[in-house]
Amino acid sequence: MSKTRTLAAPGWFTDQPQPTLLGARCKACHALFFPPNQSFCRNPECASTEFEEWPLSRNGRLWSYTTNNYAPPAPFVAPSEPFEPFAVAAVELEAEKMVVLGQVPRATKLEALEVGMKMELVVDTLFSDEENEYLIWKWSPVT
Amino acid sequence: MSKTRTLAAPGWFTDQPQPTLLGARCKACHALFFPPNQSFCRNPECASTEFEEWPLSRNGRLWSYTTNNYAPPAPFVAPSEPFEPFAVAAVELEAEKMVVLGQVPRATKLEALEVGMKMELVVDTLFSDEENEYLIWKWSPVT
Amino acid sequence: MADEVAILGVGMHPWGKWGRNFVEYGVAAARAAMRDAGVEWRDVQFVAGGETIRNGYPGFVAGAAIASALGFNGAEVGSSYGACASGTQAINLARAQILAGFCDVALVVGADTTPKGFFAPTGGGDRQQDPDWLRFRLLGATNPVYFGLYARRRMALFGDTEQDFAMVKVKNSQCGAQNPNARYPKAFSLDEVLSSPMVSDPLRLLQICATSDGGAALLLTSLDYARRHTSNPVVIAGASTRTPRYPNTHLEMPDFASDSASKVAAPDPGFRDSIAQRAYEQAGLGPGDMDLAEVYDLSSALELDWVEAIGLAKPGEAAGLLRAGDTGIGGRIPVNPSGGLGAFGEAIPAQAIAQVCELVWQIRGQAAGRQVEGARVGVTANLGLFGHGSSVVVRAH
Amino acid sequence: MADEVAILGVGMHPWGKWGRNFVEYGVAAARAAMRDAGVEWRDVQFVAGGETIRNGYPGFVAGAAIASALGFNGAEVGSSYGACASGTQAINLARAQILAGFCDVALVVGADTTPKGFFAPTGGGDRQQDPDWLRFRLLGATNPVYFGLYARRRMALFGDTEQDFAMVKVKNSQCGAQNPNARYPKAFSLDEVLSSPMVSDPLRLLQICATSDGGAALLLTSLDYARRHTSNPVVIAGASTRTPRYPNTHLEMPDFASDSASKVAAPDPGFRDSIAQRAYEQAGLGPGDMDLAEVYDLSSALELDWVEAIGLAKPGEAAGLLRAGDTGIGGRIPVNPSGGLGAFGEAIPAQAIAQVCELVWQIRGQAAGRQVEGARVGVTANLGLFGHGSSVVVRAH
């Protein structure tokens, strides 16, 4: 039986029609936020509490990267046993002038990463349970 | 099968040879404390951290009393279903110059209580599970 | 006498059971206080938050959580916790920052979102070392049990009656019915109070305060800053966050026993009587100078204890004041003209701040429907678990 | 320039993994600070506690819990929380109480008992609304992940090397080996650091700070009071508990993203650079006046970020200072002569206070084995989750 593909963070990203992070844009001052679940506009000159969904750039430059060589504690769930190290990337989006974190797909070797390189958003498995394959956004080098 | 009689607050009271609350007495300044699990002498003129077990008076005067007409929330466990209201007493110990709380046995009617009356310490059921009858100190009018 | 700071603005989010995030109430109260003061958020230099321990990490850093929601403006920040005294701790923090010359404009905010029913100990598990867990487990000693013990003690010692206690609720509910921020806008009759279900004898459901969602805020400034905005500021003349002196011979919630006075004599005054005394000393005023008071009516009967503890009546004489109408609107010394916790319910980090809001509205003459005529100076009193005294003296400048 | 208070006494409970109640460490540190000051507990008028959120109710009311264990003496009390900045919030509270004239003698205490391993979010359950829970769930973003990102960024931007980062640890461990209060009394070699297991590339196990049990305390007094006890008090000349200005373009732990600067321009200076600036302003001093600094080396590489943020080097030049030996004992501006968090580990409410303890010992010339000769003035810097800046300037009077 195939598992249900389930977004691990509904509303934060989509894979339709293509992998995209969903920010929130203040309806009053147009300030952008990610994650999108904002109750208040955090621009101190703006008292708005109304936001609209705002897709973020799908590409950016690698601001920095690192690894988890040991399994993080719960509530992290490893996708496989034994634990395999993986990389985490921080990517700078030019238009949005912000840096967004994401895991790097397991297939990408650490040696393939370099600060400043072009990265693109992909959607990949976070972990699976008996019924669901949970999906998450990740940052992958542009090939 | 008979249940094991288990003290619900070991070290705070005994039923041998007779029901008695066990305070802690500071070895340096002789200040008394209840409950006995003190790490520091709370007399501000004393820096001692050493205590000895000190039995408290078994009798006192009823300082005040009240009832629980509704079941308290967890971690309270009612001894029976449906919940039966019960009284709680605050008893003043003359020698110790302190007031100590305790439940009143279910058999005692509220009307039997009067501030100032003589009370004595008894040991009674707090609640039971499949293996244990948990015991607790209670205050009962002297008959 | 201590130096004074101005309360240039006050604000609340109405209290109730709204089920939203506590930050929403805090932001609403803060914005109301800034509007009331005519001060912009960008001009606020310090944010003092009263913490809530029931709302995850944002609750622990309430000052920063609310500043972030308002939009970080580079202000300095602090978050304070002292159970029901948290609000006074936050006031005391902000007041001293101003008086020490570190800032001119400080925002004090408290807000909470509360669970339903009795307050139970936070967190789960078998916590044999936690006295707040053990009092429920071993005694079933809920908060109303302590209120019942105090009430019954008054009946035995002073001859107070169940009708006296019910009259406190009737008096305060008349005020609450006139307060747009109160949770219960209903004036109860004596009969309704006395026919509500008994909870902890001699106290009935309508005499025991509920848990509420709500928020309250103050905009505090230096006197110099205030004078540029208004010709008649209301000021904080004294504030107390005092702890007990050992031995505290009063049986305090959530303890199993009072301290023993067998080896060290009980202090005089005792803890409760000492709390407002500290605020009076700073203000250079005494109980006789007060025009009104907001006190900690967790139960109707407890208001009478506090009327005595803050020196408005001698021990045992508070019920006499009540019967004479002295503590009602129009009386000699109105107590809880806001409606008190009986009309609001507890929103822990907000309640000590809300007491100060009411004094400000009264002193400005803005308490329509519950106005204490000629109010010029008032006092608040309050107490948090584990020895947190709380009292503020507020006066017209 | 702001008014000053004296640090008449300092004290610690040694840091380690003792597994006892945090109150024990707090009481030991407090008693050590009072002994150091020659002040009796009965003379303490205010207790400011840094809270711990991992030790149940007593941790939330740390000020009262420690005052109670010392024996309630009627002092006023406050408990402050701002994550790793909690200690500076407590200092700021106590300092202002003294400067506002509310008291002459105040005790500041922080103590913690920590769990083993990585810090994980507090509490259980499925907390889809809690960013501190979600960062573990969705990203596996432990604290070392953030440290690794910052370190790799330095390598790319400034040409720092893995050896530079390891040298920070080597330098600090030499100091820690001379500090009787440090948890790790061992001077590590470059080889030992570089052969320890990789945790978050480029950072290895010996470059990432552990979680510790420990306590630290200060006895603060008015200058007048201090002069009656000593002819040369050490004083707090400035302290900062600043929040960011929006947008904060630095990627802060535990966030998923930095703020966007697309609609509102990033402030200048940025958050980290603004923190010590506030303390310098109060002190009327600048980075060039400092003789030493204690900064927030959660990782070895992070020390370099802080050396720049507090103005001891221009951006990108901190590794140059390190290589030249400028930040070691005997260098131009020694950094973390205590051994830093690398040698102590994190005891959250104690660490900002411990930084001040070290500055006092250094300024008094009591830091045997790690003494910075001629130390007269120093600065601390630190940061707590959710926007809590922390910095203190300490100097000989």
Ligand SMILES: [Zn+2]
């Ligand atoms: Zn906006």
Ligand SMILES: [Zn+2]
């Ligand atoms: Zn003793």
